[in-house]
Amino acid sequence: MRLDLAGKTVLVTGAASGIGLACARAFLAEGARVGALDRASSGDVGPDVLEVRADVTDESSVAAAVEAVAGKFGGIDVVVGCAGIQGPVGAPIAETSASEFGEVLAVNVTGQFLVVKHAAPRLTAAGGAVVLLASDSAFTSAPGMVPYCASKGAVVALTRALSVDLPGVRVNCVCPSVVDTPMARADLGAVLDAPEFPVQAASEVAHQVLFLASSLSRTVNGQAVLADFGVSARSGFPA
Numbered sequence: 001m002r003l004d005l006a007g008k009t010v011l012v013t014g015a016a017s018g019i020g021l022a023c024a025r026a027f028l029a030e031g032a033r034v035g036a037l038d039r040a041s042s043g044d045v046g047p048d049v050l051e052v053r054a055d056v057t058d059e060s061s062v063a064a065a066v067e068a069v070a071g072k073f074g075g076i077d078v079v080v081g082c083a084g085i086q087g088p089v090g091a092p093i094a095e096t097s098a099s100e101f102g103e104v105l106a107v108n109v110t111g112q113f114l115v116v117k118h119a120a121p122r123l124t125a126a127g128g129a130v131v132l133l134a135s136d137s138a139f140t141s142a143p144g145m146v147p148y149c150a151s152k153g154a155v156v157a158l159t160r161a162l163s164v165d166l167p168g169v170r171v172n173c174v175c176p177s178v179v180d181t182p183m184a185r186a187d188l189g190a191v192l193d194a195p196e197f198p199v200q201a202a203s204e205v206a207h208q209v210l211f212l213a214s215s216l217s218r219t220v221n222g223q224a225v226l227a228d229f230g231v232s233a234r235s236g237f238p239a
């Protein structure tokens with residue numbers, strides 16, 4: 001199956017770690033050129049990568065980063081929004097401040113909006129695609145996850161709205177359950193290594209992202225792809 005991503009320019013946010021890093025590597029393996037946007041350093045970057053340091057909540061630095069990538073590679077075909085934070089996971093709502101709640105929404109929602117907003121003219125010119133990282137937390141929750149779940153639910157709605165607002169640009173999101181990344185390790189630690197706990201690899205999420213970024217999924221638009229091993233499909237019915 002050919003993805004036909006060779007020569008495409010892909011802007012990946014959150015590219016210094018976890019799922020974003022896995023996506024950057026997977027696009028490079030397909031022959032794409034990658035703009036790796038992160039507030040942290042992406043480390044060792046090759047000739048087909050332009051590292052751009054930016055905070056996705058800072059509109060002027062996002063605009064400059066988008067122009068740097070488009071200027072270097074001659075446009076932008078795909079945006080992959082992976083930059084995100086978990087916020088105060090585990091804290092009850094009574095101990096969660098409005099500023100903590102707002103910080104999670106600023107990165108996870110406003111950050112996605114800003115990157116797509118500034119890349120939109122390039123994406124429209126290219127007939128491109130956007131893939132945003134939401135989460136199964138858009139649909140299901142555990143105690144102590146109010147800010148994160150609210151932000152991921154908003155990313156699903158943002159995805160659908162953007163798909164309507166940007167004619168000619170496909171916009172979808174992926175909603176994985178727990179992925180073995182530094183973010184998940186920080187929250188869950190050794191729980192990730194328990195054999196009965198279903199955990200996916202960042203490279204598996206990247207496979208879904210590449211499919212949604214490629215013309216093979218040209219009929220898929222405004223959708224949230226939930227990848228949770230089927231856990232959310234199971235009824236509470238005692239059978």
Ligand SMILES: NC(=O)c1ccc[n+]([C@@H]2O[C@H](COP(=O)([O-])OP(=O)(O)OC[C@H]3O[C@@H](n4cnc5c(N)ncnc54)[C@H](O)[C@@H]3O)[C@@H](O)[C@H]2O)c1
Binds near residue numbers: 016037055178
């Ligand atoms: N790990 C999981 O279990 C899981 C599951 C579902 C969805 N997700 C989502 O996938 C995305 C990637 O998560 P991950 O697990 O790879 O996390 P991660 O912490 O390994 O990587 C996140 C990256 O985002 C960058 N980042 C954070 N805030 C930023 C900002 N303001 N500006 C620019 N860069 C910023 C960080 O520097 C980091 O490199 C997130 O949106 C996360 O919510 C993760």
